[in-house]
Amino acid sequence: MHLGVDTVCPTPQIVSPSSYVTFLVQISGLGAMETNGLPTDEPSTAEITVLSPRRSYITVAVLCYVNLINYMDRYTIAGVLLSIQKFFDITDSTSGLLQTVFICSFIILAPIFGYLGDRYNRKFIMIGGLSVWVVMTLSSSFYFWLLVLLRALVGTGEASYSTIAPTIIGDLFSGAKRTVMISAFYIFIPVGSGLGYIIGSSVANATGDWRWALRLNPILGSLGLLLLAVLCPNPPRGASDGHGGSTIEHTSYLEDVKYLLKNKSFVWSSLGVTAMAFLTGALAFWTPIFLSRAQVAQGIQPPCNTEPCDTSDSYIFGVVTVVTGILGVSLGSTISRKLRDRVPNADPLICAVGMLSSAPCFFAAIVLASTSIPATYVFIGIGETLLSLNWAVLADILLYVVVPTRRATAEALQIMVCHLLGDAGSPYLLGSISDALRTYQPDSHTWSFRSLEYSFLLCPFVGVLGGLFFLMTALYITKDRKNTENLFMSNTVSLGLYLTAPLSVCFRGV
DSSP: OOOSOOOOOOOOOOOOTTOSOOEEEETTEEOOSOBTTOSSOSOOSSOBOOOOHHHHHHHHHHHHHHHHHHHHHHHHHHHTHHHHHHHHTOOHHHHHHHHHHHHHHHHHHHHHHHHHHTTSOHHHHHHHHHHHHHHHHHHTSSOHHHHHHHHHHHHHHHHHHHHHHHHHHHHHOOHHHHHHHHHHHHTHHHHHHHHHHHHHHHHHHHHSOTHHHHHHHHHHHHHHHHHHHHHOOOOOTTGGGTSOSOOSOOOOHHHHHHHHHTOHHHHHHHHHHHHHHHHHHHHHHHHHHHHHHHHHHHTSSOOOOSSSOOOHHHHHHHHHHHHHHHHHHHHHHHHHHHHTTTOTTHHHHHHHHHHHHHHHHHHHHHHHTTTOHHHHHHHHHHHHHHHHTHHHHHHHHHHHHSOGGGHHHHHHHHHHHHIIIIITTHHHHHHHHHHHHHTTSTTOHHHHHHHHHHHHTHHHHHHHHHHHHHHHHHHHHHHHHHHHHHHHHHTOOEEEEOOOSOSOOOOSOO
């Protein structure tokens, strides 16, 4: 087959794999750093675009922005939940349903997007999911049961994005730089969550209507959609590892799942993430209302009888979440980079320490809420910092114990399990326990606080369980990481040629 290109190529020279330009000549065709306009990532003779470091950093910045907006939207409702309860006259369990239906759609759709993300153009998949997210979020701010229905459909956008975005970052960077970029991406989970409380409560107070808090996010999301379409590439899977994508033949979904279930590090870390999701989901959704009821029980502030309700607790909790999130993620990734070369299982040990040490802090915060709000905030801050150590480290664990062509499926399965058994049910479960206890003294403001306090006590025990799961991960991670590297290398069908010549690819025929 003649490619119609007769330009004489410069002689290739072998250089260090750290070179940012990697040209790959594959058995079945020409590999690419990006195949423009193609629906899949299979080798092609299409035009090749080599991604510069600057383009890669811009891509991460766009992905971080969209991640920020996603988490802002997820917790905007929690920031104005007191007003929503008063407006619709709903109970705690019904309020928890708002978060549960969102997470349930997330659970159902994540495996589908994971399957697609390992086989088709990831950029197009994210654009489609985010488009649905923008429309559904804007439409969900009118009636309660419409709000419940459309909040479920909002999960489409997050399912498409959360399963795929980390794998793109994993294919743009490797080694310590990948850890830094993944940390930058995941730092926007606590930052976005905190801003959701802050902006939600601020917009509701400024407009006197909680619904406007929900309408701001799709406007910001539209900008993210535009940036995603214009600036984000679709790098081949495994490009950052020097294998240029498609080095392992695509397998069936069932084979991918079997592979992941045999990966003990993936299984145990996923159980740890599930416990973390249960804990963070419950605390994030109910803490502002819990603190508000604590102050009503102490006589510090009056109960909310007319809308809009006082959302100052949401604002303060949002600020605490932003600060502790930045501190915790930065600290966790720094410790990981310092220890990883000396302690092979450092990452799961960091996660275990974070979970186990945060549990007593949250227990103290729950118990002290009836007597001292400042002390409660102090322990919440310490607990959130310790919990945030895990965010970037968890993502890095998945990326190096799973081969590139199965990473999106792994992300999807982990998301499905951690939400199904974690934060899909925890807000509703705590609300149901609170409602059941509240029936004993339904008209007492003090008992309204106590019922939620007693339901909250479940969270620290789940945190301890999560810490034990991460300790189990630490027993297997060194072996599983080595197995992944060996599997990847043994299936390699491409030859990496690292060129110092001008950036051009030339053929005279195949």
